[in-house]
Amino acid sequence: MSTDYRWIKLIDFRLLISSVLIIIALENSPPVMAAPPEEVPRAIQDFLEGAVADFKPEGVRSYDKHSSGMICVEYGLKSHTSTFKFDAEYNLLESTSDRFIDLAGTFAENDDRQPLLRLPSEVEHTLRALFPSLEGINFLKAVLQGESLYQINGIINSVEVFPVIDQKGQLLEYSIDRDGDGLGDAYELNCGFNPNDSDSDKDGFPxxxxxxxxxxxxDPSVLPKILKMYHDLESNVMVITVSTCNGKSFFLEVNMAGGKGEWEKLGESVLGDGKDKEFTIPSDGFFVNAMVRVGIEEVDQNLVLNADVPTRKKSNKNCNIPSSLRGREIAIGQGKRLVFRSTRRGEMVEGSNRGNMVVPFSYTFSKPDRCKARLVLTFTTRQGFETMVYELTFVSKGGGGEFIAKKFGKGRKENAGQGNFTISMNR
Structure with missing residues (x-):
């Protein structure tokens, strides 16, 4: 019995000694070794002195050169670490800090843009020192963990950038996307993409x-999956959703006969904004043998009028544009009216002495702004499909109002004298 007791005590004593040794080892563990100063180019050290408060050379934890030529630097003396990535000419490509997470999401919720004249002197000094060629536009302010952060909206060599600087003048976040394809230059270099070409494999997709x-x-043979299609049974409509990106315009093409050269553009191109865009096609038998594909092209500045503009959060206008057209009618003149039977299906009704002529259509309805709406009608014809686009702007008149509309047909803007007209909406 006593032997067992001594053996257990011996085990406990050895465990205690081991624990003490581990604690001593942890307390006396060597700090993270800094990169040798001679390895860090003078240009990068000068940049870090302006980007980091109380810069010390021993704070440079690592200095690495990527096979692409990109230079990665980690800096940190205390608990937080900042990462900087430069190109071969020592131009900053990206900067991040582990002090805050999702800064982009934080500023996205704020729309109170202020002129650069209101920037604190410490922030303005850092901005001028690190980005001397930046053309400032405005800035947003956010407060996180009791600290004021500033996101500056500016342009460097025709490229829009959004550096984030804290109240002490330290750079927290930065990224540049020179080819405008939605991927930062540092990420593209790391992945082997071309940061100066939005379409590295020349397949037409960014x-x-x-x-x-x-x-x-x-790989041009592996295309992105940006087109989805399903049948809306209630409306008897084929709903086609296209994923878009900024800087490109998207359109649908339909082939009714199956021939290689018989693709026809369906409606006008839509300016991409990073969100999904919806197209509708009536499924009235003609669609059984039809093929659909999505096309992408460079932005045509004339299409800006047709683009969905992000909704403004602040507006003094009181516009009564409905959220849905279901169960409503729109009179478009010349005895014609649009009757909306469901959320995606309607009829154009034209009255005459002999009765009414009814032409069915599918449609999409969106509200890019509080006082604007966009209506796209798609008709089935013997030759295929035809599309009409109505850009609607609400004009207040007394207690009510009316829509001033511009009509587009088959993707082409009609003569302004013929394209402007007034429509009234029955509620």
């Missing part, structure tokens, strides 16, 4: 869209 939608930016 690298960012391919990367996000299961394509391969380096």
């Amino acid at each position: 690298d960012g869209l391919e990367h996000l939608k299961d394509g391969d930016p380096l």
Whole structure:
């Protein structure tokens, strides 16, 4: 019995000694070794002195050169670490800090943009020192964990950037996307993409869209999955959803006969904004043998009028645009009216002495702004499909109002004298 007791005590004593040794080892563990100062180029050290408060050379924890030529630097003396990535000419490509997470999401909820004249002197000094060629536009302010953070909206060599600087003048976040494909230059270099070409494999789709939608930016045979289609049984409409990206315009093409050269553009191109865009096609028998594909092209500045503009959060206008057209009618003149039977299906009714002529259509209805609406009608014809687009602007008149509309047909803007007209909406 006593032998067992001594053996257990011996085990406990050895465990105690081991624990003490571990604690001593942890307390006396050597600090993270800094990168040798001679390895860090003078240009990068000068940049870090302006980007980090109380810069000390021993704070440079690592200095690495990527096979692409990109230079990665980690800096940190205390609990937080900042990472900086430069190109071969020592131009900053990206900067991040582990002090805060999702800064972009934080500023996205704020729309109170202020002029640069209101920036604190410490922030303005850092901005001028680190980005001397930046053309400032405005800034947003956010308060996190008791600290004031500033996101500056500016332009460097025709590229829009959004550096984030704290109240002490330290750079927290920065990224540049020189080719505008939705991927930062540092990320593209790391992945082997071309940061100076939005379409590295020349397949017509931007690298960012391919990367996000299961394509391969380096293989033209692997295309992104940006088109989805399903049948709306209630409306008897084929609903086609296209994933878009900024800087490109998207359109649908329909082939009714199956021939290689018989693709016809369906409606006008839609300016991409990073969100899904919906198209509708009546499924009235003609669609059984039809093929649909999505096209992508460079932005045509004339299409800006047709684009969905992000909703403004602040507006003094009281517009009564309905959220849905279901069960409503719109009179468009010349004895014609649009009757909306469901959320995606309607009829154009034209009255005459002999009765009414009814032409069915599918439609999409969106509200890009509080006082604007966009209506796209798609008709089935013997030759295929035809599309009409109405850009509607609400004009207040007394207690009510009316829509001033511009009509577009088959993707072409009609003569302004013929395209402007007034429609009234029955409620």
